[in-house]
Amino acid sequence: MENRKSILKCDNISISFGGLKAVNGFNLDVKEGDLIGLIGPNGAGKTTVFNMLSGVYSPTEGSIFLDGESVGGLGVYKVSQKGVSRTFQNIRLFDYLSVIDNVKLAMNQDMRYNVISGMLRLKSYWQEEREATKRALEILKILDLQSYANDSAGNLPYGAQRKLEIARAIATNPKLLLLDEPAAGMNAIETEALMDTIRMIRDKYKLAIVLIEHDMKLVLGICERLLVLNHGIVIAEGNPREVVKKEEVVSAYLGSGYGGDNA
Numbered sequence: 001m002e003n004r005k006s007i008l009k010c011d012n013i014s015i016s017f018g019g020l021k022a023v024n025g026f027n028l029d030v031k032e033g034d035l036i037g038l039i040g041p042n043g044a045g046k047t048t049v050f051n052m053l054s055g056v057y058s059p060t061e062g063s064i065f066l067d068g069e070s071v072g073g074l075g076v077y078k079v080s081q082k083g084v085s086r087t088f089q090n091i092r093l094f095d096y097l098s099v100i101d102n103v104k105l106a107m108n109q110d111m112r113y114n115v116i117s118g119m120l121r122l123k124s125y126w127q128e129e130r131e132a133t134k135r136a137l138e139i140l141k142i143l144d145l146q147s148y149a150n151d152s153a154g155n156l157p158y159g160a161q162r163k164l165e166i167a168r169a170i171a172t173n174p175k176l177l178l179l180d181e182p183a184a185g186m187n188a189i190e191t192e193a194l195m196d197t198i199r200m201i202r203d204k205y206k207l208a209i210v211l212i213e214h215d216m217k218l219v220l221g222i223c224e225r226l227l228v229l230n231h232g233i234v235i236a237e238g239n240p241r242e243v244v245k246k247e248e249v250v251s252a253y254l255g256s257g258y259g260g261d262n263a
């Protein structure tokens with residue numbers, strides 16, 4: 001495993017909003033197949049890190065490299081084209097479109113047919129359309145969503161909507177998938193199933209995953225490396241089961257009543 005390729009590297013990135021340094025000197029090296037957790041109290045800077053990694057914000061200091069190429073300031077669209085995909089804390093689906101169309105729309109940036117061939121319904125259009133449908137169904141099957149393919153996304157149960165968000169993120173063919181609180185609002189059974197899904201996606205697509213999550217059962221159940229942010233600074237990093245025992249992590253985030261081994 002040690003020859004794994006480096007996908008993303010953050011070199012001392014920081015960002016300030018007005019007088020507030022929301023993230024300060026953040027470093028991260030993500031390799032192919034990594035499954036990394038990012039935890040910390042509300043307002044610690046976790047989503048801001050994701051916003052920098054996905055091109056929403058440009059770091060005010062430091063650099064981000066994707067496959068060795070600097071991507072700071074490229075913007076969301078280009079960063080997504082280069083292989084970074086994400087989900088959001090709040091579900092963002094096209095509620096009135098079918099489940100399969102939600103996935104196909106996400107893969108649209110990869111499709112080659114142009115507006116003219118689409119309007120004229122040329123052979124190339126139908127071919128791409130068939131391939132897109134096939135691939136979308138494959139992705140839905142992996143996430144066990146195929147039975148909902150023709151339902152409106154807005155009518156899906158909550159847990160299935162969260163999984164559809166992941167399906168849409170996978171549809172862009174990412175090298176790095178950023179999941180922002182994927183288990184938020186899920187019950188224990190849904191969360192358990194989601195853990196298997198996340199592991200399986202990583203293994204099947206050989207991509208790297210970084211996730212933000214407050215559910216420590218999920219974090220300890222699947223993450224192989226953990227970073228803890230507090231006030232924009234990484235206060236601990238390493239093996240999840242060791243990190244959650246650190247005094248600074250317990251006092252800043254988990255609380256003294258936390259029983260890490262039982263989570």
Ligand SMILES: Nc1ncnc2c1ncn2[C@@H]1O[C@H](COP(=O)(O)OP(=O)(O)OP(=O)(O)O)[C@@H](O)[C@H]1O
Nearest residue numbers: 017020022040041042043044045046047048049089
């Ligand atoms: N666009 C912005 N303008 C001003 N301040 C911002 C902006 N984005 C984030 N912040 C501030 O940066 C800090 C970090 O916010 P962030 O959303 O990254 O925290 P978080 O760790 O994701 O919290 P939560 O767990 O509640 O989602 C907060 O103080 C927040 O108010």
